[in-house]
Amino acid sequence: MRKHAKAHLTRRAALAAGAAGAGLLIAGGGRMGRAAAPDGSMRTGIFGMGVRKEANSLTADSDDVRMYREAVAWMKDRSKVNPLDPLGWRQHWAHHSLFCSSNSFQYQVHYGWYFLPWHRAYLANIEQRVRRILNEPSFGLPYWDWTRNPQLPAWYFGEDNPLNNPSRYQEAGDRVEPDFVELGPVLRATKWEHFGGRRRDPGEIQVEGTLEQSVHNCIHNWIGGQMASFDGAGNDPIFQSHHGQIDRLWAIWLAQGGGRANPTDADWLDERFWFAGPSGLLEDVTVRDVLETEPLGYRFDDLDYALTLTPETTPVYDGWGLDFGAIDPDGTDLAAISVVARGDGPGRVSLNYERMSLPIQPFQHRLFFVDDSPGGAATYIGTFTILPIPDLNRGLEHSVTSQVEVPPRALDQLLQNRRIRVVGVPVPLKGRDIPEAPVPFQGVSITVDA
Numbered sequence: 001m002r003k004h005a006k007a008h009l010t011r012r013a014a015l016a017a018g019a020a021g022a023g024l025l026i027a028g029g030g031r032m033g034r035a036a037a038p039d040g041s042m043r044t045g046i047f048g049m050g051v052r053k054e055a056n057s058l059t060a061d062s063d064d065v066r067m068y069r070e071a072v073a074w075m076k077d078r079s080k081v082n083p084l085d086p087l088g089w090r091q092h093w094a095h096h097s098l099f100c101s102s103n104s105f106q107y108q109v110h111y112g113w114y115f116l117p118w119h120r121a122y123l124a125n126i127e128q129r130v131r132r133i134l135n136e137p138s139f140g141l142p143y144w145d146w147t148r149n150p151q152l153p154a155w156y157f158g159e160d161n162p163l164n165n166p167s168r169y170q171e172a173g174d175r176v177e178p179d180f181v182e183l184g185p186v187l188r189a190t191k192w193e194h195f196g197g198r199r200r201d202p203g204e205i206q207v208e209g210t211l212e213q214s215v216h217n218c219i220h221n222w223i224g225g226q227m228a229s230f231d232g233a234g235n236d237p238i239f240q241s242h243h244g245q246i247d248r249l250w251a252i253w254l255a256q257g258g259g260r261a262n263p264t265d266a267d268w269l270d271e272r273f274w275f276a277g278p279s280g281l282l283e284d285v286t287v288r289d290v291l292e293t294e295p296l297g298y299r300f301d302d303l304d305y306a307l308t309l310t311p312e313t314t315p316v317y318d319g320w321g322l323d324f325g326a327i328d329p330d331g332t333d334l335a336a337i338s339v340v341a342r343g344d345g346p347g348r349v350s351l352n353y354e355r356m357s358l359p360i361q362p363f364q365h366r367l368f369f370v371d372d373s374p375g376g377a378a379t380y381i382g383t384f385t386i387l388p389i390p391d392l393n394r395g396l397e398h399s400v401t402s403q404v405e406v407p408p409r410a411l412d413q414l415l416q417n418r419r420i421r422v423v424g425v426p427v428p429l430k431g432r433d434i435p436e437a438p439v440p441f442q443g444v445s446i447t448v449d450a
Contacts, residue, residue, distance in 0.1 A: 048137025096234030143244030167225025
């Protein structure tokens with residue numbers, strides 16, 4: 001077993017060493033380059049190389065778990081002395097809140113193509129911080145693969161555990177529903193805009209990637225408490241393991257080949273993010289810098305996963321739900337859908353619908369195609385979650401379009417050329433009621449991408 005004691009600063013010494021210069025608010029940096037001059041580049045200061053391991057393969061006594069627990073306690077202690085300490089836990093949390101709960105287009109990194117690279121940099125930043133706090137260059141943030149191990153890791157719980165967050169609705173050992181973590185639509189996507197989100201331009205409709213709006217949002221909401229809000233999620237240490245899996249899925253998606261690739265647009269590659277570096281001063285990193293994991297000092301133990309949806313676990317429509325709108329067969333390119341259904345060429349059939357407001361509470365729903373004609377069928381499309389952000393008076397509460405894959409099992413229903421209703425069935429979750437005020441949607445349509 002590795003011994004850490006000789007490499008550690010005591011918490012009292014570490015707090016004293018950092019107190020004098022700890023007044024920099026790390027949330028002061030803007031995503032679009034309005035921050036002060038940075039301390040340096042994240043890429044030039046990478047310390048060590050670690051292997052990220054699956055959380056349920058570890059125990060409370062595993063090295064990476066002990067190191068993570070001790071470093072989070074150290075960061076929380078610093079925040080007790082000075083809440084604005086850039087190396088403290090509260091500012092790690094605040095940094096996420098600024099860029100993920102913002103209703104300002106300039107700062108928000110969700111709803112588009114910056115979602116994956118920004119979060120990769122955010123996790124690399126705290127992973128580097130843990131290594132430097134403990135002088136442990138091989139530390140790797142554990143990821144939680146909820147497809148192969150759907151139960152919550154027990155070592156994230158316990159009254160005196162710095163990795164616990166008492167706001168969670170789920171408990172140690174609780175298991176995620178199979179449809180919440182189904183990767184079929186995510187990994188079948190061959191274009192970045194379907195997988196990781198579309199380009200974001202001011203005034204244009206924003207389109208989330210399938211990865212974000214499905215498994216990412218569903219797990220945040222399922223865990224509940226602070227994890228179910230953009231504003232609070234950064235305060236739950238389990239965030240790092242959930243997003244470690246999201247980051248890993250980026251690597252899995254690329255490894256499938258078949259034309260899957262990152263965007264090559266300079267506007268994406270040269271986008272710059274800011275974080276607090278080892279000294280507490282700002283350091284920058286571009287999207288171009290985070291395209292590979294090893295230059296950031298880590299790799300994953302494997303790229304395996306499970307597909308969780310089977311005939312037995314596929315949700316069934318029970319006759320009730322919220323009507324999102326109807327698909328007009330006259331406005332649908334049935335010939336192009338037929339090509340995709342027969343497998344005669346590459347392509348993706350997408351269902352599009354625009355939300356007209358954000359929910360006050362998270363809104364999770366199972367989508368179905370419902371044919372009300374005699375003998376008509378109801379076909380499950382997928383499970384999706386819309387997460388709330390505060391301050392609903394400016395900008396991003398509108399004009400976000402969900403674009404979800406119409407799975408192969410539903411294409412035949414479209415080809416029958418009947419009027420199909422799109423129905424969302426709210427999902428009841430542990431400790432929560434179904435929101436009374438549903439989210440209004442408009443603009444239901446079908447598109448086909450070659």
